[in-house]
Amino acid sequence: MMPPMTGKPSDTAITAWARLLKAQAKALDAVEADLKANGHPPLAWYDVLLELKREENGTLRPLELEKRLLLKQHNVSRLIDRMEQKNLLKRLPFAGDGRGQLVSITDQGQELLRRMWPTYRASLQDHVGSKLKEPEMAKLAALLQHLL
Amino acid sequence: MMPPMTGKPSDTAITAWARLLKAQAKALDAVEADLKANGHPPLAWYDVLLELKREENGTLRPLELEKRLLLKQHNVSRLIDRMEQKNLLKRLPFAGDGRGQLVSITDQGQELLRRMWPTYRASLQDHVGSKLKEPEMAKLAALLQHLL
DNA sequence: TGTATATATATGCAATTGCATTTACTTGTC
DNA sequence: GACAAGTAAATGCAATTGCATATATATACA
Numbered sequence A, B: 001m002m003p004p005m006t007g008k009p010s011d012t013a014i015t016a017w018a019r020l021l022k023a024q025a026k027a028l029d030a031v032e033a034d035l036k037a038n039g040h041p042p043l044a045w046y047d048v049l050l051e052l053k054r055e056e057n058g059t060l061r062p063l064e065l066e067k068r069l070l071l072k073q074h075n076v077s078r079l080i081d082r083m084e085q086k087n088l089l090k091r092l093p094f095a096g097d098g099r100g101q102l103v104s105i106t107d108q109g110q111e112l113l114r115r116m117w118p119t120y121r122a123s124l125q126d127h128v129g130s131k132l133k134e135p136e137m138a139k140l141a142a143l144l145q146h147l148l
Numbered sequence C: 001t002g003t004a005t006a007t008a009t010a011t012g013c014a015a016t017t018g019c020a021t022t023t024a025c026t027t028g029t030c
Numbered sequence D: 001g002a003c004a005a006g007t008a009a010a011t012g013c014a015a016t017t018g019c020a021t022a023t024a025t026a027t028a029c030a
Helices: A011-037 A043-054 A062-069 A073-085 A107-127 A134-145 B011-037 B043-054 B062-069 B073-085 B107-127 B134-145
Strands: A089-093 A101-105 B089-093 B101-105
Touching: A011 A043, A011 A107, A011 B011, A011 B107, A011 B134, A043 A062, A043 A073, A043 A089, A043 A101, A043 A107, A062 A073, A062 A101, A073 A089, A107 B011, A134 B011, A134 B134, B011 B043, B011 B107, B043 B062, B043 B073, B043 B089, B043 B101, B043 B107, B062 B073, B062 B101, B073 B089
Parallel strands: none
Antiparallel strands: A089 A101, B089 B101
């Protein structure tokens, strides 16, 4: 493969990078704190449940969760362990590939999703939604898309 | 204090939030991987050293590092432990407040900063700088500022 | 078919982080 | 100055994450 053969990042890019790190850290810390203060589990649990809920049959393979949530394989494995212990999801065998499995959201998982949303929603509004007007928010979303 | 009395976040805000999380995670993972691949310590070490280096006398109080880098107090304490062990910085007593201390960058700390920069810079260019043109990058930086 | 290689998930162990508390001061009040 | 309350930093212990490797298939190909 060819080496990236890039130039140097501009001062603007460095500033954008620094702010990306800080803005995310600040908002995420605040959201996690709000969730915890209301007796809820970490945001990652919500993310997993939401991905599952959105699927036709409420199931996904761990590998797919890993890609969508940008988690490492071993962390997905253990996150599933913990969530399974709380009966929020369950592991099913995956017909068609004996190595794989299917993770399926349970009723309790769906209920947790519903219970968390009001807190999460309010927190998002406080720490993100209220910070920019609609057109600027759309612009931000568009620019961030280019980093993905 | 008055409750936040907010409304609900728009779909646009929710999208921006999701992308903020993912864009940051993706870029940060890539940068950390590049640093490690080149035998360097985590980004947080660079951040600490850079903050110290930028000060007149190369020193800052742990409390100040905590605020600037958005770290938790106990994590700063332990990060300083590890970096002190590698002689990248040292703890000094802080005259004027016997509870506090001063963290001071060492020559080795300054040298690490210099050695890491080429790798960090190239990584930033690959994963951030090259993704947007200059005016868009400036716009992104400006929008992110509003979240801070 | 048999064997080497690749892929999906799990796991042992070390490093890091979170959480609660401790230790040493410092400040304010009487 | 003496004592309650507050602040800066450290620390014991549990939970999470990282890292390397293991385990159980699956796939490719001689």
